[in-house]
Structure formats: structure tokens, C-alpha cells
Amino acid sequence: MLPSILDGIFNGLSIGSILLMAALGLAIVFGLMGVINMAHGELMMLGAYTTYVVQNLFKPLGIFSQTYIFFALIMAFIVAALAGLILERGVIRYLYGRPLETLLATWGVSLMLQQFVRSVNWVLIAGLAIFCLLYFGGMWFVKKRPDFDVIRQKAIALLLPLSAAVAVAVGVFLSQTFKSAVTQPWFGAQNVDVTAPKWLQGGLPIGNYQLPYTRMFIMVLTALCVAGIYFFLNKTAWGLRIRSVTQNRNMSACLGIPTNKVDALTFALGSGLAGIAGCAVSLLGSVGPNTGQNYIVNTFMVVVVGGVGKLVGTIAGAMVIGLIDYILGAGILALLFAQIPPVAEFFTFFATTSMAKVMVFLLIVIFLQYKPAGLFPQKGRTVDA
Amino acid sequence: MSEKILEIENLTVNFDGFRALNNLGFSLDTGELRVIIGPNGAGKTTFLDIITGKTKPTEGQVRFKGRNLRPYAEYQIAEMGIGRKFQTPRVYLNLSPRENLELACNRVKGVFSTLFKRTPSPEKRTVSGLLETIGLVPKADMKANLLSHGEKQWLEIGMLVAQSPDLLLVDEPVAGLTDEETERTGELLISLAQSHSIIVIEHDMEFVRQIARQVTVLHQGSVLCEGTIDEVQNDPKVIEVYLGKEEVQHEDDMRPMSYPVSAEDAIVT
Amino acid sequence: MTTAQIERGGVGISRKLMVEAAIVLGIMLFLIFVLPLLMSDFRLNLTGRFLALSIAALGIDLIWGFTGMLSLGHGVFFTLGGYALAMYLKLQIPANASSQLPEFMGLYGVTELPWFWKPFYSFPITALMVVLLPAIVAAILGYLIFRNRIRGVYFSILTQATTIIFFNFFNGQQKLFNGTNGLTDFKTLFGLEVSKPGAQYVFYVLTILFLAATYALSRWLTSGRFGRLLVAIRDDEPRVRFTGYNPTGFKVLVFAISAAFAGLAGALFTLQTGIISPNSMNIAFSIEMVIWVAVGGRATLVGAILGTLVVNFAKSNLSEKFPDIWLFFQGALFLLVVLFLPNGIVGWLRDRGLDTFQNLTGKRKRSMTYPSLEEDPEVDYERKNTGD
């Protein structure tokens, strides 16, 4: 009995820490900025693919290759953060205060990102690079002119199709000259496999059970990330600015805080965390274009249960959901109530991974009847969604 | 006549340690028109929030026609006969004035009666009459977001009347209105006062003088004083709250008061 | 369009209504009698499917366009309706068959029909269940959410979670619902062979009739006082409460009705595709429904139907030609509509149409107060502070 409970707690916490990892970035973006980012899962996916790429780059390095995971973590953070930055500057900043629109727009972005990893190849990259170079370079050039405001519309109308045409032309040219060398998708629609470094394979045996090292690694990583975020938000100048803007945007601006930069930075940070989460989940199984979709709803649930705007709420939410999920799914309750057949039968019915999720959701809805604002509701001014 | 429509005793409201209302006592006779004034942050809007059920008091109670309002939700209190006009006009912008009024006028506010019953003709007549009263007949069927600010204010007052409450709570009805509009609003309120009990919150003192019989001054969450407009204007406590220690009456004393900290002490360079 | 024109019992209004009815009838006749001559059976079947989907879009429009609640869970209601009908179809087993159970149950060793399948022997009950089942689920869920004044994105997130939950549930229950594979391989309905073109034409006509009926119902709901109250709830829910209405009941009812629409759509869609599976409960499909309405123009019933047809035809054409990059198109569509066409096609046509008209008649364009009020900090502050 005792080992099974220990096993339940360990596995529950481990599921919880993966949830937390994934929800952390989301909670920051949602809690601090009131933005629902449906593309959060895809940012995780980007992190996972980055891990895959880094792993392959490290393969020729022999024994040294086993350290790829650390570089992968950093790269995953950077790639996802950059993607988030582009997303914020390009789309989200026009939609602040309109959460439902943000939700739809970021969903569109998530679809595009999914397709991007499926069909990304050298032609696509070259085309994109040329387009960006021409269009943004051109705009940068035009911006210097004193009559920019007057000719702005015209400049866009001219530059946009022109750069697009050049990019497409180059793309076509490249694909016809080099054929499959450049048109071959990098990843394709298939899942790709990240193998955990050797030193993370296996596990720590405790009695009949084994604590897999990868899960322990993820738990440690999660703890580090939480600590890092806590430090960043509470001890650094930018953290102070972020907290200030979150609580009172207008006053913060009047104090001289560049709110635009704070928004961009917050979003990039949240996205970067998604990247790290993606790197972490890639250790648990193969990753594919749909990887992000599997996490998005669960992470939203964490935020809803935890309450908006407090780190501790997110942590508690993730752990509670992780524990209940595992305890139900592994049928531990069914074992506990073995003496009372109807109850045991009831829990046996929910003792599969997918049915446990059904039960967890029901519990969440019931929980919200008593605490509609989550475990740790924010007092005073809140993000009114 | 002297029957109380609204009685408030020992009302205290705490927001996270901040006392928005502090041991406030207040009562209103049936058929009375009362104006409430007070500096910003005196608790006027919280006062209305409490009466309409948006905020629940920390202590004390509000009795409307003898009934304690605490257990009721906003919509129930509204149905009991308390109507509220907000500071900035809140009309339904995508509906026409006529539709706005019809919604407010609807007597039976259940889901199914709203769905199945057509607007009865007495209500239609009330709405037409109201449209005339608030001068919106020519614009009755265009969307409310095309109305001017003043017209929206009037429309919201119209909605309030359509609801036919016994007690009207009117928050700054003349904010952002022109002088002429202000005066017409005053006349409208005075005529309404013949058949309703009304509480008006207002800053515009000329307007207050136009409509007020009894005035209550709120300050730091409590009632500072109550009386006719002249009594209130000459009350030293009120003058202090509005103007500070230096009293207006002291015409000779125009020099600044000396500081507790002497100037020499204060300016250390 | 629809909310602006309100019956006031006047002669002019009822004439307008007659004109509208005539137009609707004209379109119906065209779809039923002329279109089949112009299209191949395959295309006609596609059209029928899309018309069925537009019934669901009408439902989305009712709750999102008119009432302002963004449901990301309509795939569930759609699928529930589909399953209800599919269960009836699966029970149409010839008397001489070796097993009197749907064939997949044999594979999983089920020997007795589960109790909740039994009512689906009866067609009237099935027909009722197609709309009632989703409506009841929606009503319960809606009541639990709305009574706590959970709204906005929280409502969206919870409805989205609902899709995942039902998806998991149906996927996990092989013995009860054939799991991932769903219910398919339907044989007969009232003795008609379901897959034959003749039967499919009947379903096509049926879809059109139902679409017309749901359109009329939506039209009725959104005109009258009820419809105006929905708009009022969308614009300013706390204000509605202070007027003496309890918004919860209204929201629950409209959510249930829109779920029933989705259920009906699911049933008609299942008839025409011959399959219903948990796949239509994935998140993507539910959000797609929303984008149909957004593309067409929310709060316009015509827009919902138009948007559904436009997006789906574009999808079937584009995904045939460029299967690889359809998602790019779709994602870009989301972005473009949200960023540049917030009122959809119909809204754009209406606004532009009004502008052009006013330019022609020399009138200046009226300044809109609504957007500026949105930015108004006072209003914003008050909304926040009086809004729960």
C-alpha cells in the first residue's frame, strides 16, 4: 500500500511539474498581460524541434554529445522567445484589451506554426529571409524620409507585393536548380525522436519501482525555472517594471516605463519558457507537429484552477491537477476502495489516462462553483477578461 | 408622506483594509428628492453600489421599504424598485433608443415571457411617451451609438423612468452636458420627483441649487452634514472640507498660514 | 441587418418580412431544383454538407455574434447530434443478420446492447435526442459556468476543455462507441439505402429545409425583445442586471438552443458523410466553426451561412490543390479576419455600402461613438468596477 502511494505521489508530482513547466509561460503571459495565447503549445513544439536539431548537430561530437541537452535548453529558450517576440510585435500588440480576438488570432498563428514545421525546407527559409530583408529593409529606408506619414500607404502597397514576388521567384528558381536538395522538408509530418542523453536513461530503483531519471531531471528543471522566474520578477529592474505595468499600466507609463518594451519582453519571456517546456517534454517521447495541441488545454486548466496573476497559484494548480490525474488514472483509488465494490467500480471506470481527464475536468467545474476565481484569487485591480 | 423609503444604519464597507464607507447613517422619505455632494473619494459611488447590491456591506444594513437588501442580487433589487443611472451613460449602444426603453419597460423579466410575449400596447404607449419627454422622437429608431453625449444621458434617464422604480439613483446626470442641457435635465428631474423618490449625486453646484431641497454632504465615507442648500453652504465643516482650513469669510486674512516647520528649518541646502 | 429591423406590427415592416421570406423561398427553390442540374453528385453532396455546417454556424452566431460568448466547444454538440442519429442508423439491422448488435460490438466481445443504446431503436426518440442531448449538456454546463458569472475567455477555455473531455470519453469507450473509429457503414434509413444518390438527394433537400427552419427560428429569436436583450447582454451585462433582468437564464437558454442547432447540423452532416467519429470533437473543428461566422460577419445571420459556405468551398478547393499548405491559408485567414475585417464580409459590405451611399448623397459619414467610448478611460474604469 505505502509504496503505491509513494509511487502515486512521485508520478503525480512529475506530471504536475510537466504541467507547471508548460503552464508557467502561459500563466505569465495570461496573468500579467491578460493575453490568451493559443499558440503557446506550438511554441513548446518549436522548443522540442530545436532540441531535436541541436541533438543532431551534437551527434558527431562523440562523448561530448551527451551534453547537448544543456545547449538545447538554451537554444529552445532563444528560438521560442524570438518567435514570441515576433508574434507580440506583429499581431498581439494590436489586440490588447480584446481577449477573444487575441484567442482567435493566436489560434491562426498556431496553425501556421504547425504547418511551418511540417513543410519547412531551405526554399521556404530562403524565401522568407529574402522577403523580410526586402520588405523590412525597404520600410526602414522609407521611414527615414521626412514625408513618411504621407507615403506610408503607398510604400506598403508597393513594397509588399514586390518583395513577395522576388521572394517567390527566388524560391522557384532555387527549387528548380537544386531540386530535392532544397525542397526536401527538414522534418516532414512525421514525429521525430529525441533520445535522452545516456546519463538520463534508466532510473533510481526504490523497492519495486523505478524513478526515471528523465522525470527527476524535469522536476529539477521545473524547480529551477520557477526559482529563476521568481528571481527575475522580484529582484531585477525589468521584473520590477513588469510587475508595475501589470498592476497599473497607465501610471507605469507616466513614471517613464516604456510599456511597449515591457509587453514585448514579458511575452518573449513567457514564450521562452514554453520553449524550455518543449525541450523537457521532448525527453518523454517523440515530438510532432501536433505536440503542442496535447498540452494547451491542460495548461489552461492549470491557470484557471490556480487563479490569475500569482505564481503560487500556478504551482499549486499544476501539482493538484497532476496528482489527481495520476491517482485517478493509475487506479489507486480503485485499489483503496477495493472493499466497497460500487465505489471501486466507479473508480475503475475512470482508471484510464483519458477517463481520468474526464474526471479531473468534472472536479474542476465543481471546484469553480465554490471558487470561481481559482485557488489564489487576486485582490483589488485585476485583469478583467 | 414621511414614511421612509430607504433607511441605512451603521453602514461600513471595507475594501482590503480601506474603509470606503464608515459607519454611515442615512434615510430618505418617500417622495423626497435628495442631492448628495462630497469631494472625490468620499464614497458616493460606493454608496450607490451598496444600495443596488453590487457591493455587499461589511457591516450595517440597508432597508428599502422596510426590507433588508442584503440577501438580494442586483437584478432582484432592481425588480423591487430601485433604478440606477450610471456616471457615464450606459445605454445599449447597438440598440435604438426605442429598443433600449422597451427593454427597461418590460414588466415581467423572466426568460420565457421575454421570449414569447410581444410588447404589450400599454408599454408601447409608455415608451412613445417617454421618447417625447426625453426629446428623442426623431432619433427613436437609429442606433444609440449615434446619439450625442447629452442624448445618451437623457436616454439613460428615460430608461430609468421606464423601469418605473420607486427609488431613482442618479449619478452625475449633467456631467459633460451644455448649460442648456443641464437646465433641461434639472427640470426633468424636478418633474420626476413628483412621483418618485430620487437620490442625485452631483458636483455641479449651480445644478444642485436648481434642483435641491435637501442636501447631504459625504466626507471620508460618512455623512458630514445634512440640510437645505443654504445651510450646507454656510456650514463651516463643509467649507473646510471643500476649501481647507482657511475660511472664506475671513476676508482680511489673505496671507498664507505659517507652517509648523519654520521656513528656515525646512530649507536646508 | 436583422436586429436593426424590428417588427413593430406596422404594415411596412410586415411587407419587409414578406420580401425576406420570398427571397429565402427563392433561394431554397433554386438550391433544391436548379442547383442539382448544375452540379455533379459529388459537388452537390459537398454543398449539402456545407449547408448542414451552416446550421451549426447559425448557432455559433446566436451565442457569439449576438450574445458575445465565444464557445470553443460546439464540436461536442455537433458530434453528440451526429452520434444520436448514427446510433439509430446502426440499429437498423436486418432481421436475418447473424447478430442483432452493431457489428463493432462483436469485435469487442459485447454480447448485450448497452442500456443507453436501447431508446435509439425508436426514431421519434432519436429525432428528439439529436437536438435534446446537446441542448441538455449545454444547459447544464452553461448553468454551472454562468451562475458564477464566469465569462469572457474563461468561458471559452472551459468550453474548450469540454471538447477534450468528450473527445477522450468517446475515444476511450471502444465497447460503447467503437472508440476512435466512430460509427460508420450505415445501411438503411426507412428502408432507403443511405449511400445511394437518391437518398443523398433527399438528405440534401432535408438539410435545406432544416436550414430554412433554423434560419427562421434564429430570425425570430434575434428580432423581438429577446434578441434585443441578447445584444444588451453582449454590450453591457452588468447594466442588464441593474435593469432587473437575470442574465444567467437568458444565457443558458441561448447556449442550449445554439447547441441544439449544432446537434441538428451534426446529424445532417453524418447522414451525408456516412461517418461520425470523435475527430469532429477536436479543438480545431470547434474553432473553425467560429471562424466561419467571423468571416461571414458576426451578428448577421446571413453572414454566418455565407461565411460557412465561402470558407468550406475555399477549403475543399484549396486543400485539393495545395494539400500541404492549406493550414497556412487557414491560419492566415484567422489573422486577416481578426486584424483587418472584424465585421466580416457582410459587415464590410454593409459599412462600405453605407459609406458609398452617403458619399453619393453628399452626406458626411457619421462619426462613430462606439469605438471611442471603448477607449474612454472613464467608461473603461466604470465597466471594470461595476462589472462584477
Added chain:
Amino acid sequence: MTQTYSTVASGSGVAASPMLQVTGLNVYYGESHILRNVDLTVPRGEMVCLIGRNGVGKTTMLKTLMGLLKPRSGNIIFDGQPILGKTPDRRAKLGIGYVPQGREVIPRLTVKENLLLGYEARATRPQNTTEIPEEIYELFPVLKTMLTRMGGDLSGGQQQQLAIARAIMGQPQLLVLDEPTEGIQPSIILDIEAAVKRIVATTGISVLLVEQHLHFVRQADRYYAMQKGGIVASGSTRELSNEVIQKFLAV
């Protein structure tokens, strides 16, 4: 003390131009005309007070000055350069220190963190950014004792002192105060008045004050009286007659 604020004294831009010049300002909330053709000037080194009853548009005026509201027409020139196109944070960095109505202390930051936010307005941040200059404590001794408390937990008067201190941390050239005495006990009002006077005396910065408290109004050099969104009277506060007070300020 003088060293801390020394940048201010010399000033920048055109020395002859006033600190702040507002011309023909018209502001609307939606359709409602809040400010009508407002003209207002704050000369360098002077304290100017804007008086008028609640709801006449004084706060709107200050919000427009800070860039929180966009005027439909008119111009604002600060220190010789037009600032209408600039965002609030740019304006703060140019040297406008804003103490808004209701203090707007950031509620869930500590007092110290609130103060540190004041550094944001400086063009170049000082080396040691986690220390509060001693002058701040000299101005408002009460703050020193509650550095670790949450801003939202302070009393109204303490919050007001914190808000002013926070603005001063940014070494502004123009201090904008919106009803600093509103809802505050008389004893603290005197402290605040003294502190503002001291700031003016030691740093020579300009002050634009919105006030209804007559005693404080008298401390200013000039006044502008507002009614219904327009400036209806102005002059030196020494000439501020009882008639004007009765008309525009009294109950």
C-alpha cells in the same frame, strides 16, 4: 541636496520659453466635449495652480498633458518642444513628474519598490539603483519606516507622500500634482504642503497643481480657474479675490 537636483536648475532647450505652454486644447470623451480651448502657461520656476470644482475638466487637462488622453486639437509645448506625439513614458523621461489623482501607488509593490520606480523617469539611471537618496527621507521621514510594506496597505496620506516622493526621484523639471490633499487629514496636508514648498525652494522646478484646498492654492504664484471645461479666470494668487473663490471653488 542641491547636487541631486542640479540638472534642473540649468534647464535645457530655449531658456526664454516657458516650462509648459498649452494652447487651444480641445479634448473629448466620445461625443462629450470635456476641455474647450484651454490655454495655460507654466513659467519656469513658478508654481501654477488650476482651480475649479469637481468635474470641470482639471484632471482631464492633466491626463492630456501626460499623454493618457489624446486631444482633438491644440498644442502642448514642454521645455521648448512639442510633446503631443510622444507617449507618456517619453514625456516622463523629458522631465514631467506626475502625481495623479488617487495617488496611483502600485498596490502590490513595496514602498521601496514604488520609490525605485521613480528612477525610471531619469534620462540616465544612477549607478546604485537599489538605494533611495537620503533627501527623500528628509522630505518624507515617514516613508523610511515603512520601506517593506506594500504600497496598497498605506493610508491615504502616506500614499500621497509616497507618490510625490516617487515623482521627485525622477528629478523632473515640472511637477504635476493632481489634488494632493484630497481626502487626507489636515495634519498630513500641512506636511505635504511643506514638502512641496521645500522641493520648489531647493530645486527651482516648476509645479502645476490642481487643487481645491484653498490654503494650498495660496502657496502658488499664479492661478487658472476652470469651469465647464474652459479657463474662465486667471491671474496672480495674490489677487485671488473672494469673489473668484466663491464663484469657482466654494460649495
